[in-house]
Structure formats: structure tokens, C-alpha cells
Amino acid sequence: MPRRSPLLFLLFALTALADDPPLKGVPACNRAVKLMEEGKPVEALAVLDAAKGTMDRKDEWIWWGNKGHAHWDLRQDDLALEGFKKAVELKKDCWFRVPCANLLHEFGKYDEALATLGGPIDPDYAERANRLRVVIKGPYRKRWPRACRKLEYSGKAGGHYNVVSDVGVETPELDRIEAEAAKLDPADKEQALQLDRLLEPSPQLVSLFNLLESTRREHLRLTGLTDGQWPKGKVFRVFVLRTQEEFLDFARAAGGEDARENLLGFYDPNFKYIQLYNQSGGGEVCGLHAETLDTLWHEAWHQAFDALTAQRPEWLNEGMAEFLGKGDASADGSTLSLGKLVKSDPRLITRYERIREILKEKRHVPFSEFFRYARDEWEEGDVLANYAQAWSVVYYAMNGDNAAFREDFRKLLKELLKGTRWQDAVKTLFPDAKLDEYEAKWRAYMEKLE
Numbered sequence: 001m002p003r004r005s006p007l008l009f010l011l012f013a014l015t016a017l018a019d020d021p022p023l024k025g026v027p028a029c030n031r032a033v034k035l036m037e038e039g040k041p042v043e044a045l046a047v048l049d050a051a052k053g054t055m056d057r058k059d060e061w062i063w064w065g066n067k068g069h070a071h072w073d074l075r076q077d078d079l080a081l082e083g084f085k086k087a088v089e090l091k092k093d094c095w096f097r098v099p100c101a102n103l104l105h106e107f108g109k110y111d112e113a114l115a116t117l118g119g120p121i122d123p124d125y126a127e128r129a130n131r132l133r134v135v136i137k138g139p140y141r142k143r144w145p146r147a148c149r150k151l152e153y154s155g156k157a158g159g160h161y162n163v164v165s166d167v168g169v170e171t172p173e174l175d176r177i178e179a180e181a182a183k184l185d186p187a188d189k190e191q192a193l194q195l196d197r198l199l200e201p202s203p204q205l206v207s208l209f210n211l212l213e214s215t216r217r218e219h220l221r222l223t224g225l226t227d228g229q230w231p232k233g234k235v236f237r238v239f240v241l242r243t244q245e246e247f248l249d250f251a252r253a254a255g256g257e258d259a260r261e262n263l264l265g266f267y268d269p270n271f272k273y274i275q276l277y278n279q280s281g282g283g284e285v286c287g288l289h290a291e292t293l294d295t296l297w298h299e300a301w302h303q304a305f306d307a308l309t310a311q312r313p314e315w316l317n318e319g320m321a322e323f324l325g326k327g328d329a330s331a332d333g334s335t336l337s338l339g340k341l342v343k344s345d346p347r348l349i350t351r352y353e354r355i356r357e358i359l360k361e362k363r364h365v366p367f368s369e370f371f372r373y374a375r376d377e378w379e380e381g382d383v384l385a386n387y388a389q390a391w392s393v394v395y396y397a398m399n400g401d402n403a404a405f406r407e408d409f410r411k412l413l414k415e416l417l418k419g420t421r422w423q424d425a426v427k428t429l430f431p432d433a434k435l436d437e438y439e440a441k442w443r444a445y446m447e448k449l450e
Helices: 006-019 025-037 041-050 057-073 077-090 097-106 110-117 123-137 147-151 171-182 189-198 203-223 244-255 290-308 314-324 351-360 375-380 383-399 403-418 422-429 432-448
Strands: 161-165 236-241 265-268 273-277 327-329 336-338
Touching: 025 041, 025 057, 041 057, 057 077, 057 097, 077 097, 097 110, 097 123, 110 123, 123 244, 147 171, 161 203, 171 189, 203 236, 203 290, 203 314, 203 327, 203 336, 236 244, 236 290, 244 265, 244 273, 265 290, 273 290, 290 314, 314 375, 314 383, 314 403, 351 383, 351 432, 375 383, 383 403, 383 432, 403 422, 403 432
Parallel strands: 161 236, 236 273
Antiparallel strands: 265 273, 327 336
């Protein structure tokens, strides 16, 4: 009997695999979940689409919900919402109700999100649902159910941000406005106009909104992204509280027991909002203290990048946030420029100073490792050094003398926005030999940067 070559055996094996029928029903959903856990939502969608119509009627909600999740991972938000809503329609108490409300919140549909949370909640998701309710209602609605309107602003024609803040408004004034608003009947045309005038946002709140819209434009300019690539319909929520006490109370109510005492602000990746407080003394830009302003710019990138893609390599995410966390802006926030090089600061050691010290001591992480860092590797190392190196890599991409690196950097962003696994995108665009070359040029550039 003639012997078959190993190549023929391989071809037969591949043919057999190709001829395997697609998974059906619940096994297909289980496989899709596994693929999503591996960061492969595109492949998960292919499995789910191949299994369409194969679920038992009682299990169809599982298919729709997982399809919604795969689209959510790809930031295809309209399709994600469609999947979640269909799952909830088919099974009222399914666990997709909370993700559905979460996504409605991201779209700025706050009343609909609360109504969705009013339905039956899976017990395993009850705590998350309660926290989401807190975030949707915000920090002021309970005390000032009418006057809270004065503390929210999304632009006259609708914008990309919903800013909630009591900065620039004192508590006694809000108590007075609440009392006056209670006397007015919104059903009466004349009194409704009086109510609108009474609840007009403060100039400082409008300035905060302008600042964030200007920040978004800088994100587009510096990354080379277009308006068409920005998430459609998303309304980014930002809470700026006047005091640290308010900040901590709201953080505990919305986020549980996470320690926030030593923070000026943070981005919450679960409910997609930014929360800050304004240090006493204020500042020249929108009345914000300089450190609060830097924190806002830093966290604004995390919020935007999360909305753009689920694939976010640590060095790129933190490096961009550090790079964009310094800038100059007009007093009303309408114009600004981000990516400012700060060489020294009497308050702290700058990223510039730290990376220069690291390079002098030859302590930087080789690019072949650094570009592949997962979150745990980032946190296990010298975190301050990691932030400094990440900042310097992004600064080099944006302002350096290496056009090839800048081009690969932007190609990486484009791949991530497509939903390509960041590990695969980095491996393809930045093989070790290329990284070694880029590293040498980066180091020479940073050592000469004055």
C-alpha cells in the first residue's frame, strides 16, 4: 500500500475541518462566549450568525444577547442595543437587561435606561443595577429634583457630552431655586418660560461643556481620526463636583468601596463616566484648578478611547492619556491645544524628567516587551516609570523625527478601531526587529530633547 505524505494528511485534516458543520443552538452561543473572552468578537459573530435560527424558542434570548455583546465589543452600538433589547423582550428577567440599560445610558437616553432597570433584574446583577441607577440619576436629583436641571448641560443643539456640575453655584442658591421652581407650573406656558429662565445653566457649566467639546476636537486632530469615526449617538457623561466630600459620597454610592480618597478624578469603565472634584482656589480655565484640569484631560482620553474600541494596549492607552493631559486653553474652554511638553513642575517630577533619568540609568523597558505589556505586567513593574515611558513613546510618535514610526502608530490606531485584537495588531505592525530599530531612534531623540 503506497504511503501518503505528511502534507497529504494535513490537507485531508484541513478539508475535514472545513467540512465540519457549524455549531448550532446553545453550543454555538457557548463557543461565541469563549471567543469573546479571548478578544475575538468578529469570530464570535461569525459563529452566532451561522447558528441563526437553530435555537429552541425558549433559548433565543441567549442568541440575541450574545450577539448584542459581540457587537458591543466591536463598538457597533446600534446593533448591540438591538440585540440586548430583543433578548430582554424574549426573557424579561434575563441578565442582558442591565447591559441594555447601560448602553441606553451611554446614548444619553436616561429615562429609558431607568425604565429598563425598572423591570425584573437577575439577582446576580442587582448590585450593578443599583449602582447604574445612581449614576443615571446623578448626585443632585435627590436633593434638588427640580433645580438639578440647572446643573446639567449637553449643548443647545445637543453635543457629545453631558456635563453635570455644581461648580460655580452655591448650595443656598440651589435651595432657593428649588423652592422657586416648586411654585411654578410647567404646564402653564408663561410659568414654563419662567422655569426655563430660572434653570438656565451657569456660564461656568457652559464653559465646561465647551472645554470638553474642544478636547474632543483635539483628540481627532492629534490621532488623525475623523468625525465619521467618532461613536455615533454617544453622549459622554462627566461629573465635576465642587467639593471632595461630594466627590467621595457620590463615588461610594456609584462605585462601592473602591478607595477614591487620594484621587482628584477617575474614569469608570463599567458605566463609562468621568468623575472629578475641583480643588479649592479654582483656576483660569473654566474655574478649574490646574490639577483638576490636567486630570480631566487625562481621563477624557480614557473615556473616548474606551468608546472607540475594546482593544487598548496599556502603553498606548496610558501614553495617550499622559500626552493629552497637558495643554493650554482659553478661559471659556472654547479653544485649546493639547500635548504640551512640560519639562519641570514645582509640584512634582514630570514625565519628561523621569524618562530622562530612566534613560540615563539605562532602566527603560525594551520596546519588544513594553509594546506587549498586559495590564498585570504594567502594574507589576515600576508603574511611574511605565507612565513616563508610555508618555515618551506617544510624544515621539506625535512630535518626533521618525515618519515611519508615526505612520505605524496611526496604522495601529486604525486596526484597533476595526476591533483587531491589540496583541495581533502589535505583532503585525511591530515585529521585534522593527521595534529594536524604533527603540534606538526613540532613545536618541529623547536624550536630545531639550
